[in-house]
Amino acid sequence: xxxxxxxxxxxxxxxxxxxxxxxxxxxxxxxxxxxxxxxxxxxxxxxxxxxxxxxxxxxxxxxxxxxxxxxxxxxxxxxxxxxxxxxxxxxxxxxxxxxxxxxxxxxxxxxxxxxxxxxxxxxxxxxxxxxxxxxxxxxxxxxxxxxxxxxxxxxxxxxxxxxxxxxxxxxxxxxxxxxxxxxxxxxxxxxxxxxxxxxxxxxxxxxxxxxxxxxxxxxxxxxxxxxxxxxxxxxxxxxxxxxxxxxxxxxxxxxxxxxxxxxxxxxxxxxxxxxxxxxxxxxxxxxxxxxxxxxxxxxxxxxxxxxxxxxxxxxxxxxxxxxxxxxxxxxxxxxxxxxxxxxxxxxxxxxxxxxxxxxxxxxxxxxx
Ligand SMILES: [Zn+2]
Numbered sequence: 001x002x003x004x005x006x007x008x009x010x011x012x013x014x015x016x017x018x019x020x021x022x023x024x025x026x027x028x029x030x031x032x033x034x035x036x037x038x039x040x041x042x043x044x045x046x047x048x049x050x051x052x053x054x055x056x057x058x059x060x061x062x063x064x065x066x067x068x069x070x071x072x073x074x075x076x077x078x079x080x081x082x083x084x085x086x087x088x089x090x091x092x093x094x095x096x097x098x099x100x101x102x103x104x105x106x107x108x109x110x111x112x113x114x115x116x117x118x119x120x121x122x123x124x125x126x127x128x129x130x131x132x133x134x135x136x137x138x139x140x141x142x143x144x145x146x147x148x149x150x151x152x153x154x155x156x157x158x159x160x161x162x163x164x165x166x167x168x169x170x171x172x173x174x175x176x177x178x179x180x181x182x183x184x185x186x187x188x189x190x191x192x193x194x195x196x197x198x199x200x201x202x203x204x205x206x207x208x209x210x211x212x213x214x215x216x217x218x219x220x221x222x223x224x225x226x227x228x229x230x231x232x233x234x235x236x237x238x239x240x241x242x243x244x245x246x247x248x249x250x251x252x253x254x255x256x257x258x259x260x261x262x263x264x265x266x267x268x269x270x271x272x273x274x275x276x277x278x279x280x281x282x283x284x285x286x287x288x289x290x291x292x293x294x295x296x297x298x299x300x301x302x303x304x305x306x307x308x309x310x311x312x313x314x315x316x317x318x319x320x321x322x323x324x325x326x327x328x329x330x331x332x333x334x335x336x337x338x339x340x341x342x343x344x345x346x347x348x349x350x351x352x353x354x355x356x357x358x359x360x361x362x363x364x365x366x367x368x
Contacts, residue, residue: 017057017074018083020064026111027068029085031055033097033104041095041108044277045208045319047284048085048093048108057081065361068110073283084280085110088361089141089211141360142186142210146314147173148217148251151196156220156250161336165218166194168339172327173216175349176356183357199253199261199314206318211360212288213322214352215314217251218330218339225333230303233293234324235285236316237309238269244310251324252313265311277319284321292325292355299351300344302328302335321359325352 021028033039037054060074070086085108087093092113098105147169149155155165170191177187188210190202206213221228239245249258252265272278289307297304305326315322327348328335338344 017055017081018072020062020072022064022066025067026109027064027066029072029083029108029110031083031106031108033106035104037104039106041093043087043093044280046087046089046091046211047280048087048110049276049280050083050085050106050108052081052083053079055081057083068112070359070361071287084283086284140184140186141362142188143180143356143360144188144190144205144210144213145173145176146190146202146205146213146215148215149196150191151194153196153253156218156330158220158224158331158336160224161331161333161340163218163330163336163339165220165330168218168327168330168345169216170194171342172345172349172352175346176216176353179350179353180356183353183362185353185357185360185362203314203317206315206320206322208319210320212320212356213315213318214288214292214356215312215322215324216352217324217326218328219247219326220330224331225336226329226331229329229332229335230305231293231296231300231328232305232326233289233296233307234310234312234315234326235282235289235307236265236269236272236312236318236322237282238273239266239311240309244308248310248312261313262311265313265316268316269311281319281321285315285318285323288321288359289323291359292323292352295351295355295358296325296327296348299347299354 017031019030021030031039031050031052034054037052039050039052041048041050057074057076059076063071068088068091070088072083072085075082075084087110090112091110093108093110095106095108098107147166149166149169153166155169157164173189177189180187188205190197190205219232220226239248249262252258252261272282286307293307296302312324315324328339330336330339
C-alpha cells in the first residue's frame, strides 16, 4: 500500500503543472512544455505572471509559504493557462529553458536578488566570487492600516451603546500596530489621532512599496438598539448585493459626497473587470480578506456575515492587496457593548495582526 501511495504521488507530481520544489535559498517552478507550446512571462510588483498556450493544466490555488514564495494560482481560460506567483518582498525570478527534443521545459527560480524574469534565456556560468557576498538585509514588510473616519467625521454613532466608530477604529488599529511591530512588521497608520485624512489621502498611502492595506470600520443599522450583528470583510468590486448600497455610501463619506464617491468607485469596479493587473490584485485581496475574516471569526465567535465584494472608494485603485473590515455593529445591544470593551478590541486587533503575519508568511507555527 505504501509503495502504491508513493507511485501515485510520483505520478501526480510528474503530471503537475507546474512542479514546485523548495530548496535552500530558492523555490523552483518547472513547467513542462509540449511540442508547439508557447509562453510569455512578466513581473508586476510582487507578482510573476506566466501565460501559456498549448499546455495542459488543472486550476489550482496553492499556498507555498517558502522563504521566497507566498502562493501561486493556476487559471485555465480555454486554450490559455495562466500561472500567477506571489513573490515575497525582495525576491526576483530567474528563468532558463531546457531544450531537449523530448524534454522541453521552462525553469523559473525565485530567489533573493536582482535578476529579472525573462531577461536571461539560459543561466550563464559565473566565476566563483573570491569570498562570499554579504547577505542583503531582510526586507521589511510594510502594512498600511486605515482607522476609518476621524475628526469631523465620527462614522457610526450609537446613543444606546455609547459606541462611536472613529474611536473604536483608531483604538483597534493602534493595538494591531503594536502586535505587528512586535513581529517585525512596519505599520503605517493613515491617522494616529482624531484627524480626518480624505479618502484619497488614505488611498494614496497604499502605494506599491507597501505590502497590504486594511481599512478598519464599525457597522450600524437603523434603530437603537438594532438587530443586525456580526463581522464582515470586503474586497473591492462591483456592488453585487444592492442592499449594501446604503452602507457603501455611508463608508464612502455619506451624504452627497458619499454618493458621488460611490459612483466613482462603481465606475472603477467596471474598469477593473477588463484590467488584468487589477483582477490579479483582487485575487490577492480576496485571499487576504478570507485570511483576516476567518481569523476574526475564530478569535471572537462573532456572527459570521461573510466576505463580500463592494465598491468602497478607499480601496478602489489599490495595487496591493486591500480590504475593508467591519468589526461589528455599533448599535447592536451586546455587540456594541463588546466593542466598547478594551479587552474585546484587543482580541480583534490581535486576530487581525495574526492574520496579516500569516498572509505575509512571517508568522510562527506557535501563532497558528
Ligand atoms: Zn466606517
